[in-house]
Amino acid sequence: MRKPLLIAKQGRCPTGLLGKLVAHVMATQTAAENDIVLGLLHLDPADCVLEIGSGHGNTLAKVAGLASRGPHCGVDFSPVMHRHVSRRHRNLAREGRLAFHLGGSERLPYPDRTFDKAYAVHTVYAGLP
Numbered sequence: 001m002r003k004p005l006l007i008a009k010q011g012r013c014p015t016g017l018l019g020k021l022v023a024h025v026m027a028t029q030t031a032a033e034n035d036i037v038l039g040l041l042h043l044d045p046a047d048c049v050l051e052i053g054s055g056h057g058n059t060l061a062k063v064a065g066l067a068s069r070g071p072h073c074g075v076d077f078s079p080v081m082h083r084h085v086s087r088r089h090r091n092l093a094r095e096g097r098l099a100f101h102l103g104g105s106e107r108l109p110y111p112d113r114t115f116d117k118a119y120a121v122h123t124v125y126a127g128l129p
């Protein structure tokens, strides 16, 4: 498999050991774009927020610092990322500020009208074989 294709496939759904590495790289490489998106959301302290493809969860942790209501939720269909994020942000999860769920955007595990705002960054990888 060509290297760019392998990296794109790992970005779309991190798996195995390489997926764990991708989680760390992703967290630093996408921070600037995620900060721009947080600015565009104009978060209100009372907002409840959903991130689709929450990956490492660092952006949602920033949301928890900006909007006190919560729990803000992250959904991701990669079991590797779900395990990673559940460990990394366990304190915020214990406090009821964040919640991470394993699942895909096609069938979100939340009732209608749960969230005030939602975002996804570097999540849609169209056209991969």
Ligand SMILES: C[S@@+](CC[C@H](N)C(=O)[O-])C[C@H]1O[C@@H](n2cnc3c(N)ncnc32)[C@H](O)[C@@H]1O
Residues within 6 Å of the ligand: 011, 012, 013, 014, 026, 027, 030, 031, 034, 052, 053, 054, 055, 056, 075, 076, 077, 078, 081, 103, 104, 105, 106, 120, 121, 122, 123, 124, 125
């Ligand atoms: C490249 S990472 C980006 C993570 C984070 N949003 C960021 O900007 O750093 C993409 C993440 O989205 C998840 N993902 C991709 N498509 C998804 C979908 N349809 N539903 C849920 N998660 C998805 C992947 O498993 C992966 O963890």
